[in-house]
Amino acid sequence: MFVFLLVILVSSVMATTMEPEVEDFKGLVDELDIFSTKNLANNWIEGKYPISRNCESDLSRYVRALKNQELWALKADDATGRYTNGFFWGNSYFLGSATECTYISQDYSKRNQKIQVPSEVEEFNAEPHWRTKSTPIGQNVWEPYTNDKAPYDMGFFTMRISYNSSISPRSRLILLGVCLPNSCTSSDVKFVAKLAASESAAKSTTIQKIKDQHNLYDMYSDPVFWILFGVSSIVFLLMLAGTGYDYYLTRRFQKGKKAIYDPEANPKLDQISNGNHQKVINACHGKVYIPVPVADSIINGSLAVNNNNDHENPVRPPSPETLKLNVYEELLLSFSVRANLRTICDDSVGRDTISTVHGLRAISMVWVILGHTCIVIFKYSDNMEYRKIVEKRFLFQTITNGAFSVDTFFFMGGLLVSFLYFRTNAKGDLRKLTQGRPGFVAGTLKFLGFLAYRFCRLTAPYMFVLGVVEITMKWFHANSVFEPPTADHENCPNYWWRNLLYINTLFPVDQMCMIWSWYVADDTQFYIVGAVMLILATNHFKIAAFSVVTLLVSSWLTTGYIALANNHMPSSDDPLALFDKIYDKPWTRLGPYLIGMSVGYLLFKTDCKIKMSKATVVLGWLLSAMCLLSLLYGLYEAELAPMTAAAYSSLSHSAWALGLSWIVIACSTGYGGYVNKILSAPILYPFSRVTYCAYLVHPIVIRLTAMHADAPMHLGKDTVMITFLGQVVLSYFLSFVISVSFEAPVVSMLKILAPRKRKRIQ
Incomplete structure (x- = not known):
């Protein structure tokens, strides 16, 4: 019997030893429990931690209120961010609600006024801090009791946290918002966050930065x-x-x-x-x-x-x-809102311009706004992984390849500079351009005139918008729960002079103020190069033509070398991946501008009269359509070799300009058909004339949409489309205001103060 019992005992011990230990299951809620008021309340011991005295006192009061389920403390807990869902779907924003936290300390409810409802019946529920009011139509109106107001000011703190764990294939940056007493500082909150984190979260997270609302930006x-x-x-x-x-x-x-x-x-x-x-x-x-x-x-x-x-x-x-108006009266009339609006909305174009350009400019501007909208919305969304899905769709290549819209602007810039220079100054005879002066003197004067006109025309609205960008981004940096998309709040005060001189693209992108102004800088630098070429072409056309070809080939070779050295794959890489090396540099984007200048000279030389056979016209339209569509959608699911990718990066922008060249030539010479009717529609003229101001102001509108929210957006085609349409409308409204206020008066004054003009007036 004893032996039998001994055998049973040994067997049980062995079975117990051989059984594997069952660990407690820990899901994402535990793993991502970065800040929990439950953990804070359990771990808090007053007087034990090295935090400021006022913060310690207020936190002790907050912990007691949490344990007693006081309503204001529960609201603060409710306003604090936490993991909910969508972590693997790209949700890195555990923000809570900064707005709710702000109003906990404010007496915003009308508790002293009774709700006048016929046959109102009040029923108190079991919770000690809530009551319901039932109305005859079946609605329940929830009212907080008088203890819902915090005994002190509450503050919203945004924590930037680096998350490294085996459950995530790569390091993630998480933005977490917490609602705590405003007497606490960032260093206090950093220590409190350690008490509020679960054991798993404490091991896998590192707090990089905490933003509080103690040093708010005072714009005044x-x-x-x-x-x-x-x-x-x-x-x-x-x-x-x-x-x-x-x-x-x-x-x-x-x-x-x-x-x-x-x-x-x-x-x-x-x-x-x-x-x-x-x-x-x-x-x-x-x-x-x-x-x-x-x-x-x-x-x-x-x-x-x-x-x-x-x-x-x-x-x-x-x-x-x-x-007869004197010069001061004319200058005063340059600020007339009615006159400037009449000029902007004029449905006619002069002989010295190309009507097709208006349509191309308006369409390209809308395309730019669409691309920038998607970039910002993707950044501040709670389902960023959805982007990887939509990027694989065929039509999304229209947004992915939105950089070609800027090449359209470069092409039109070169086209108009060349065409208008020859048409308005020469009037068909290049010899008139010298006006009897020595070549070098005449060329120098014309070059200085080019620069002065360009600088005066662009700078007034440019510098005004730059100032608005600096003010708004300083405010967002201090008040928004999100981090600014760029460091304009730091770069603009330090490097605004680079924008004023239009040389900001010659410096690193992390030092750039108003990052989208890279186009204005490049276009101005191209304008200077173009001015030299045009003045040189007055007496030395062959030398000017050779210089244009040399610059064009040099741009291709330089871009190809940079792309190959950096293993740039346009078929798979982000279009902005090499922003600081390829995207914004003038020596890589010069091609479309030079091609535009060549087309402008061709239209001037032929006086927009070119005879072509039907076969030539059909072939031209087919080749143009194939060129443009292949550039937009040709890389869909394509895999390129390094040399092919470098060649594509080098030649694609110029190829886009060549495709546009046929459209402009055909529409200007009477072979445009319905395309010309669409691009030359008078309804597009006003939007085309304010394109420059729309380009300057539209990123501010997009940032306002994102940075004013206290929660991320949820990506979806309907949401993006509605947001995009709203931003187009508001951007153009503001562009009309800025154009009427700054751009149009300056253009009018330049015409009044021009030397020839003053001579006629005097």
Whole structure:
């Protein structure tokens, strides 16, 4: 019997020893339990930890309130971020609600007012801090009790946490928001976070940075804000005065007084007369004048025209009163809102321009806004892995290859610079460009004129928007729960002068202010190169042509070498992967601009009159469509060899410009068909004319959408499309405002102050 019991005992011991130990299951909730008020309440011991006295006292009160389930403490816990779901789907934002945390300390509810509902029945539930009110229509209105207000100010702290664990294939950055007493500092919160983390989370997380709301940005103490305020005030007053004077002159016309003016010397008067009436041309003192008729003639909407055959109603000689604006009056009228809007919304184009460009410019701007919208929304979304799925879809290549939209702008820039230079200055005869001066002197003066006009035209709206970017990004850096997409709050105060000189692309991207302004800098640098080529072409066309070809080939070779050295794969890499080496550098993006200049010269030389056979036209459209579509969608699921990838990176931008070249040439010479009707539609002209301001301001609108939220967006095609459309509308609205305020007045003043113009006026 004893032996039998001994055998049983040994068998049980052996079975127990051989059984594997069953570990407690730990899911993602435990693994990602980075900050838990339950852990904080269990681990908190007052007076034991090295934190500030006020923070310790307030935290002790907070812990007691949590244990007693006081409503304000439960709200603070509710406002604190925690893992919910979607970690493997790209959710790295455990933010909670900064808005809820802010209002815990504020008495925002109307508890002293009773809800006046007929037959209202109040029922108190079992919870000690809540009550419900039932209404006759079946609604339950939840009201907090009077102890829902925190006894002190609460603050929202955003923690940047590095997460490294075996469950994640790579290191992740997690943004966690916590609602704690505002008396705590960042160092206090960092220590408290250790008490609130689970054992698993404490091993796999490292707190990199904590942002509090103690040192909030005060824009009223920023000199940049007051500079913007002062400039805006002056411009606003000038706009009021200019618009008022515009209306005064218009009323003067309508009073019935006869007056004469020189339309060449005073185009503003011609603009005020609105150009809606027939003009009576008379010779007076050897100049051409336009008599302004009596009021009843204006009301009738017509004027008698002196065609030298009407002897019954001869046109009377103009009265001695002559309207002539001095330079100050013309400059004041440059700020007229009505006149500038009329110019922007004019549905006609002059002979010295190419109407197709308006359509290309407007469409490309919308394309740019779409690409930038997706970039920002992807960054601040809680399902970033969804991007990897949509990027594999065929049509998404339109967004992936959105960089070609900028090449369209470069192409149009070179096209217009070349075409307008020859057309407006030469008027068909290149010899007129020298104007009798020595070649070097004439060339130098024209080059300086090019630079002065470009600088004055672009800089006013550019610097104003740059100031707005600096102010807004400083505010977002201090107040937004998200981290800014770029360091404009630091770079703009330090490196704004690089933007002013248009050389910011010659420096590293991490030092760049207003990062999207790289295009403005490159286009200005191309403009300088183009000015040299055009002036050289006046007397030495072959040398200029050889220089253009040399620069074009050099750009191709340089881009190919950089792409090959960095193993850049355009078929799989992010388009912005080599931003600092390929994307924004002028020597890699020069090709489309030079091709545009060549096309502009061709259209000038042929006077937009080229005869082509039907076969040539059909072949041209087919080749152009194949070129553009293959660049957009040709890399779909393609695998390129290193040499092929380098060649693609080198030649693709110029190939895009070649595809556009046919569209412009065909539409300008009468072979555009429906394409020309669409691209030259007058409805697109106003949007095209404010494209520059829309490009400057649209990233601010996109950042406002993302940085003002206290929770990440959830990606979806409908959400993205609705957000994109809203940003297009608001961006263009603001671009019209900035264009009317800064761009249009400067352009008008440049025309008034031009040497030839001043000579005519004097």
